[in-house]
Amino acid sequence: MGEFELIRQYFRRAASGPGVREGIGDDCAVLQVPPGQELVVSIDTLVEGTHFLPQTPPHCLAERLLGAAVSDLAAAAATPAWLTLALTLPQADPDWLEPFAARLAERCHQLGIALVGGDTTRGPNLVLSAQVHGWVDAGQALLRRGAQPGDRILVSGTLGDSRAGLETLLYPDTPSDTTDWLQQRFYCPEPRVALARALRPHLHAGLDISDGLLADLGHVLQVSHVGAEVELGCLPLSDALCQRFPEQAQNWALSGGEDFELCLVAPEQSVERCLQIAAEQGVRLTSVGRITAAQGLRVLDAQGRPQTGMSAGYDHFKEMS
Numbered sequence: 001m002g003e004f005e006l007i008r009q010y011f012r013r014a015a016s017g018p019g020v021r022e023g024i025g026d027d028c029a030v031l032q033v034p035p036g037q038e039l040v041v042s043i044d045t046l047v048e049g050t051h052f053l054p055q056t057p058p059h060c061l062a063e064r065l066l067g068a069a070v071s072d073l074a075a076a077a078a079t080p081a082w083l084t085l086a087l088t089l090p091q092a093d094p095d096w097l098e099p100f101a102a103r104l105a106e107r108c109h110q111l112g113i114a115l116v117g118g119d120t121t122r123g124p125n126l127v128l129s130a131q132v133h134g135w136v137d138a139g140q141a142l143l144r145r146g147a148q149p150g151d152r153i154l155v156s157g158t159l160g161d162s163r164a165g166l167e168t169l170l171y172p173d174t175p176s177d178t179t180d181w182l183q184q185r186f187y188c189p190e191p192r193v194a195l196a197r198a199l200r201p202h203l204h205a206g207l208d209i210s211d212g213l214l215a216d217l218g219h220v221l222q223v224s225h226v227g228a229e230v231e232l233g234c235l236p237l238s239d240a241l242c243q244r245f246p247e248q249a250q251n252w253a254l255s256g257g258e259d260f261e262l263c264l265v266a267p268e269q270s271v272e273r274c275l276q277i278a279a280e281q282g283v284r285l286t287s288v289g290r291i292t293a294a295q296g297l298r299v300l301d302a303q304g305r306p307q308t309g310m311s312a313g314y315d316h317f318k319e320m321s
Contacts (some may be wrong), residue, residue, distance in 0.1 A: 006092050006097065006120060008200065009102075009143075010097045010098065010100075010101035011085070011105075011268045012024060013315075017081065017082065017112070017114025017116075018081070018114075019031055019032045019033065019034065019082070019118055020032075020082070022113065022176075023115070023116040023117065024117055025114065027156040027224075028117070029082070029116035029207075031081075031116065033134070034135060036137065036138055037135040037137060037138065038135070038137075038138050038139075038141060039135065039138060039160070040073060040076045040078045040133070040134050040135070040141055041131065041132070041133050042069065042076075043069070043072065043129060043130065043131040043132070044065065044068045044069040044129070044130050044132075045127065045130075046064065046068075046127070046129075046283065047064050047125070047126075048126040048127065051126070051262055052064070053169060053170075053231060054113060055225075057099070057101045057104035058096045058099045058103075059100065059102070059283065060187040060188075061101055062100045062101075062103040062104040062107065062275060063097050063187055063188045064186075064188065065096065065104075066083070066108070066113075066130060066165040067105060067107070067189035067191055067260060068130075068189055068210070068260055069083075069130040069131070070111055070113065070132055070191040071191040071192070071194065071208040071210075071260040072208060073132055073134040073191065074141070074191040074192045074193045074195075074196045074208060074231035074317055075142065075196065075202075075206055075262060076134070076136060076142050076196075077141065077142040077153075077197050077199075077200040077206075078113070078134030078137060078193075078197075079134050079135045079193070079197070079286065080111050080112055080113040080132060080134050080193060081112075081113060081114070081133050082115075082116045082132070082133040083108065083113050083114065083115045083130060083132050083133070084115070084116060084117045084118045084130070084131045084172050085104075085115060085118035085129070085130055085131075086118050086119045086120075086121075086127075086131075087118070087119070087120045087121070087127070087129075088120075088121050088123040088127040088129075088131075089120065089121070089122060090106055090122070090124060090126060091124060093217055099113050099276060102316055104286075111193070113132065116174040122291055123185035127175065130232055133208060140200060142196065142200055142205070142206045143205060144205055144206070144220045144223050144224070145223040145224050146221040146247055146265070147204055147205040147206055147220050147221070147224035147226050147228075147265040147291045148224075148226065148267070148291060149226055149292055149293040150263075150267070150268055150290065150291065151169070151205075151265045151267055151268070151290065151291040152203055152265070152266055152268055152271050152287050152289070152290055152291075153228060153230065153261075153263065153265055153288050153291065153314045154262075154265070154271070154274060154286065154303050155209070155236060155261055155262065155263050155264070155265070155286055155288055156192050156195060156261045156262040156278070156283055156284065156285055156287070157190075157236065157259065157284055158193075158215055158253075158259075158284065159183075159209065159236060159237070159252075159253035159254075159256070159259050160237060160238075160239040160241050160248075160249055160251075160254075160256045160259070161182055161238050161259065162186045162189070162256060162257070162258040162259045162260070163252040163257060164182045164185075164186075164241050164244060164245050164248075164249075164252060164255025164256070164260075165182035165183040165184070165185050165186030165187070165238075166183050166251060166258075167245065167248075168182055168183055168185070168244075173258070177240075177241040178243055178244045180230070181238075181240045182240055182241065182244065184196065185238075185259075186233075189232050189259070189260035190260075191260065192261065193278070195283050195285075196262060196264075197260065197264075197278055197279055198277050198281065199274050199278070200246055201242065201247040201266075202266055202273055202274050203265060203266050203274075204264040204265045204267060205263050205267060206220075206262060206263060206264040207262075207263055207266075208261065208262055208263070209259045209261050209262070209263050210257060210258060210259075210260060211257045211259070211262060212254060212255035212256055212257040213253065213254050213255070213288075214230070214232070214236075214299070215255065215257070217230070217254070217263055218295065219296055220263070221291075221295065221297060223293045223294075225254045225288075225295070226291050226292065226293065226295065227291070227292040227293070227295040227296045227298070228289055228290065228291050228292060228297050229289050229292055229299060229300055230254070230288055230289035230298070230300065232250060232299055232300060232307060233274060233301070233302045234288045234289070235250060235253045235288055236284060236286040237249050237250070237253055237254075261312060264289050265291060271287060275287075282295065285315055287320070293297055313316040
């Protein structure tokens with residue numbers, strides 16, 4: 001099967017959407033941004049052996065790739081619009097391509113995003129890259145900078161589940177309901193698009209949690225020139241995580257990474273409204289700490305004592321040094 005036949009057969013089903021004047025089939029996509037909107041763009045890459053294990057089911061890879069990428073659009077409080085996809089494949093295997101493409105198309109329709117182009121190449125290892133584009137009202141993109149002393153730190157969902165799901169894949173044990181649920185959290189991140197857009201008027205800053213709460217919150221602190229205190233006892237932990245990995249739960253919630261939940265910063269007076277909006281959407285939202293004028297990131301126990309020895313989170317290149 002040739003490259004263009006591969007694209008026609010497997011990926012055209014995800015190729016329709018608003019603002020697409022010319023999509024798959026030409027050298028470039030021609031896209032129209034609605035009046036009064038700004039374009040936001042992000043890219044995510046999954047590498048076999050780094051982000052996922054060999055023999056991972058292809059439909060799980062489609063789910064994880066798109067969920068992780070669109071989570072960046074949610075972090076900007078943007079509406080998903082378009083996707084470009086780059087695949088490096090050891091071979092054009094229909095038994096791999098069909099379930100991958102089918103799940104990708106299904107998830108694209110659910111998230112309101114259209115596949116408008118990309119590239120396919122042959123290579124020794126499986127590498128998947130998704131570049132996503134979205135719209136946001138001009139001047140209203142949610143950014144990392146803007147946190148102010150006294151603001152509260154809010155996180156969506158529960159943290160540490162994805163790291164726990166990975167643990168069950170690395171060290172398989174007797175299957176259980178908790179195993180299935182934690183692996184689902186690893187493979188199938190849920191971008192909090194609607195929540196971020198609804199909360200945007202009440203927020204000062206935000207981002208999604210990909211490298212771990214402490215690492216990603218640190219990015220907000222750095223560009224905002226502030227510090228923070230995170231309350232260990234306030235971390236939102238799932239029952240499955242606490243049941244399966246009680247000793248690691250808090251540390252993985254702080255630093256496990258790849259939860260793709262939102263970390264948001266809101267002024268004190270907006271917190272109750274934010275919690276109400278989240279509850280109306282059926283999404284858990286938890287206040288886990290506050291922004292401080294004194295720079296630095298501190299983790300406090302229930303008695304307000306600073307904790308030491310907490311891992312900051314994952315960094316691809318520091319892990320290699």
